Amino acid sequence: VSGLMCYARPAQFSTTKHQKMDSGDDSHRIAQSPVVHVRGLCEAVVEADLVEALEKFGPICYVMMMPFKRQALVEFEMVESADKCVACGSSEAVYIAGQQAFFNYSTSKRITRPTNSDNPNSGNKVLLLSIQNPLYPITTDVLYTVCNPIGSVMRIVIFKRNGIQAMVEYPFCLCAQKAKAALNGADIYAGCCTLKIEYARPTRLNVIRNDNESWDYTKPYLVRRERGKGRQRQAILGEHPSSYGDNGYGSHCPLLPLPGNSRYKLSSHDIPEVVAYPLPQSSSYNHGSSSVAMVSGLHPAKMNCTRIFNLFCLYGNIEKVKFMKSVPGTALVEMGDEYAVDRAITHLNSIKVFGKRLNVCVSKQHAVIPSQVFELEDGSSSYKDFAMTRNNRFTSQGQASKNIIQPPSCVLHYYNVPPCISEDQLLRLCSEHDVPGFTKFKMFDAKPSSKTISGLLEFDSKTHAVEVLTVLNHYQIRIPNGSNPYTLKLCFSTSSHL
Numbered sequence: 001v002s003g004l005m006c007y008a009r010p011a012q013f014s015t016t017k018h019q020k021m022d023s024g025d026d027s028h029r030i031a032q033s034p035v036v037h038v039r040g041l042c043e044a045v046v047e048a049d050l051v052e053a054l055e056k057f058g059p060i061c062y063v064m065m066m067p068f069k070r071q072a073l074v075e076f077e078m079v080e081s082a083d084k085c086v087a088c089g090s091s092e093a094v095y096i097a098g099q100q101a102f103f104n105y106s107t108s109k110r111i112t113r114p115t116n117s118d119n120p121n122s123g124n125k126v127l128l129l130s131i132q133n134p135l136y137p138i139t140t141d142v143l144y145t146v147c148n149p150i151g152s153v154m155r156i157v158i159f160k161r162n163g164i165q166a167m168v169e170y171p172f173c174l175c176a177q178k179a180k181a182a183l184n185g186a187d188i189y190a191g192c193c194t195l196k197i198e199y200a201r202p203t204r205l206n207v208i209r210n211d212n213e214s215w216d217y218t219k220p221y222l223v224r225r226e227r228g229k230g231r232q233r234q235a236i237l238g239e240h241p242s243s244y245g246d247n248g249y250g251s252h253c254p255l256l257p258l259p260g261n262s263r264y265k266l267s268s269h270d271i272p273e274v275v276a277y278p279l280p281q282s283s284s285y286n287h288g289s290s291s292v293a294m295v296s297g298l299h300p301a302k303m304n305c306t307r308i309f310n311l312f313c314l315y316g317n318i319e320k321v322k323f324m325k326s327v328p329g330t331a332l333v334e335m336g337d338e339y340a341v342d343r344a345i346t347h348l349n350s351i352k353v354f355g356k357r358l359n360v361c362v363s364k365q366h367a368v369i370p371s372q373v374f375e376l377e378d379g380s381s382s383y384k385d386f387a388m389t390r391n392n393r394f395t396s397q398g399q400a401s402k403n404i405i406q407p408p409s410c411v412l413h414y415y416n417v418p419p420c421i422s423e424d425q426l427l428r429l430c431s432e433h434d435v436p437g438f439t440k441f442k443m444f445d446a447k448p449s450s451k452t453i454s455g456l457l458e459f460d461s462k463t464h465a466v467e468v469l470t471v472l473n474h475y476q477i478r479i480p481n482g483s484n485p486y487t488l489k490l491c492f493s494t495s496s497h498l
Contacts, residue, residue, distance in 0.1 A: 034061075034079045035106035036086060041070045042099040047184035047197075049097040050074055057084040062111045065185035067194045068132060068404065068494055072185075075111045113199060125173045127180055128200035131164045132494070133404045135192035137342050138164050140215040142188065146195075150182055151175030155205040158213045160346055163407050169205045191401035289338035291319075293345065294363040296330040298323075299354040301377045303470075305384035308333060309391070310473035311466070314491055315347060315405060316340020317392040320368040323382040329356075334368040336394060347407045352463045353470060391474050391487065404494060410462045411493040412438075412469055415454035418479050418486045419446070426457070435471050436464035440498040452486065458498045465492070 038050065047063045050072055054060060058081025064073040076082045082105065088094060089103035131138050140156045147153050147168050155169040170176045176199070184197040207216035216222055295308065305321040308331055312318055317336035324330045335341050341362055349360040370383045386392065394400040414426075423441045430437045440458035459465040469490045476485040 030105040030107060032079055032083060033105045033107070033109050034077070034082045035073055035075045035108050035111055036082050037104045037106045038072045038074055038096070039070070039102045039104075040099065041072060041101055042097050043067075043070065044186075045070075045072075045097045045099075046182060046186045047072075048181040051181060053094065053096045053101075054085060057081045057088070062113060063184070064111050064198075065196055067185045067196065073106055073108070073111050123173050123177050123180075124199040124201075124203060125171065125176045126167055126169045126200040126202055126205060127176050128198045129166045129168060130196040130198075131166070131188070132194040132196060133192045133406075134164045134343070134346075135400065135403070135405055136189055137339055138166070138188075138193065139212040140210075141212070143168060144215070144217070146183065146188055147179055150179040152217075154218055155207050155216045156214065157205050157207060164346065167200050167202065167205055192405070289341075290362050290364070290366050291335050291338050291341060292363040292365045292368060293333045293335060293341045294330065294361055294365075295333055296327070296359045297356045298329045298331060298358070299356050300329055302354045303331075304376050304378055304380045305331075305382070306380070306474075307470045309384070309386050309389075310490075311348065311353075311470045312344050313391060313393055313473075314403070315343035317394045318386045318389075320370070320385050320387070321383070322368045322370065323374075323376060325372045325374055325382065332363055332365060332368050336392075338362075340394070343405060347405070351408055351466060353466055391489075404491070406492040406494060408462050408466050409492045409496060410459045410465050411495045411497065412457045412459070412465050412490050413454070413493040414457060414488065414490050416452050416487055416489045417454065418477060418482075419450070419453050420479060421453070421477065429472065429475070430468060433471050435468045436460065438468075442498050456493055456495060456498055 036054075047065060050063055051060055054074055057076065059077040060081075061075040061077050063075070066072055074085075076085070085094075086103045086105060089101070093100045094103070095101070129143070138158060140158065143156050143158070143166055144153055147156075151170050151172070152175070153168055154171055156166060158164065158166040168176075168179070170179065180197045180199070183195050185195065187194050205216075207214045207219070207222065210216060210220070210222040293312070298308075305323070308321050309318050312333055312335070315335075317340065319334040319336065320332075321334075322332050324332065333344070335344065345360045345362070348358060351358055368383075370385075373381060373383045376382055393403050423443075426441070427437050436459060438457040438459050441455065442457075443453055443455035446453050457465075457468075459468065469492070472488060473490040475488040477488055478485045
């Protein structure tokens with residue numbers, strides 16, 4: 001019988017330190033600090049909510065949001081203010097944005113700022129935006145629509161290093177401070193494209209052209225249009241947001257409310273209480289868009305249609321995969337839409353897999369046709385249709401919103417594993433499939449009634465993690481007397497290390 005067999009439940013898994021309890025007694029186990037660790041936040045909370053709820057304890061220096069963990073760090077000017085906050089939270093319920101939060105001293109005495117500034121009033125007028133879980137493309141149009149209601153945006157520069165980041169320049173520090181408070185921790189679109197905002201190091205942005213990745217709103221003449229192709233700006237309350245209803249995502253018209261308190265706005269006139277952020281129109285985003293990606297640099301003996309699916313499915317639905325007979329080491333991947341292709345290019349282009357560097361780009365083809373089917377070196381078919389597989393992860397709006405779009409990292413998140421699987425068995429699975437083993441292992445605490453377990457695996461390098469995911473994602477784990485196998489699911493973790 002194929003698949004990994006598990007025979008006995010181990011007495012105990014090796015894990016890292018258990019999470020602290022949300023109790024008042026826990027506050028006495030950590031030394032006093034002006035930095036307070038806040039937990040139990042609701043998903044919609046932004047920095048302004050924390051400031052509004054906690055400034056009664058004393059002046060606040062800095063706030064760092066951790067949206068996906070539903071946590072934050074709040075640094076007070078004086079440790080006495082932090083004492084009041086922690087003491088109050090342990091004796092009575094403190095609510096932030098309508099939900100009870102829990103407080104403890106942080107092990108840090110100071111929150112590290114990119115600008116290394118201790119004075120919150122000397123904050124930079126340039127903000128650094130990290131877009132977490134970028135399910136949809138992020139362009140200058142999108143960020144302008146998000147940021148301009150707070151204050152006049154002067155320049156925007158988008159860059160893709162560790163995921164997607166951008167810098168937004170305002171004319172004054174006050175504008176940047178209000179934008180950070182109003183938007184830090186917010187979702188651009190429902191359940192994804194979450195903003196983590198800090199002050200940037202540069203004090204001015206240099207923009208040489210106006211396009212999807214950079215724009216100087218003080219110099220409209222920098223626009224470079226191709227002949228016959230215009231570029232249409234989106235107004236803040238412009239056309240109705242485009243719908244993804246035709247490709248399985250459902251309607252996306254999220255509304256992100258701005259804080260009602262006037263201190264987070266430069267002026268109340270001409271600024272709506274609720275701003276609708278439209279999805280990018282395909283006509284202005286990418287005139288050469290296609291739902292087919294072309295992937296070259298594939299290892300001829302170690303890559304096949306299934307392994308391409310295992311890697312690319314993290315960024316969108318996969319319809320079909322076909323290797324090109326005329327171009328060895330090259331395949332066409334038809335995805336659910338052009339936005340999935342964009343995400344795959346953003347995160348997978350230039351990564352190394354089995355010693356070869358992938359080149360991922362938009363194909364001129366608009367569909368994959370199953371012609372010239374042949375046998376690959378490993379004996380599998382050069383063409384495979386994945387349209388009906390249950391392993392696609394973006395088949396509905398609800399399912400798509402649960403995916404955290406991450407660039408490749410050295411830590412993998414594993415889930416849907418039977419509880420009887422041990423750390424040694426997972427290591428043996430890696431060895432049996434000739435892929436690198438992990439160096440650190442963590443299993444998340446599960447409810448007693450849970451039928452599966454999940455956790456994290458850390459590898460020596462990002463390349464090792466990519467290769468393991470490519471080979472073992474969707475591996476079938478069989479258990480004795482089990483009617484159906486468990487499908488091992490892997491994705492890149494938001495954690496950089498264990």
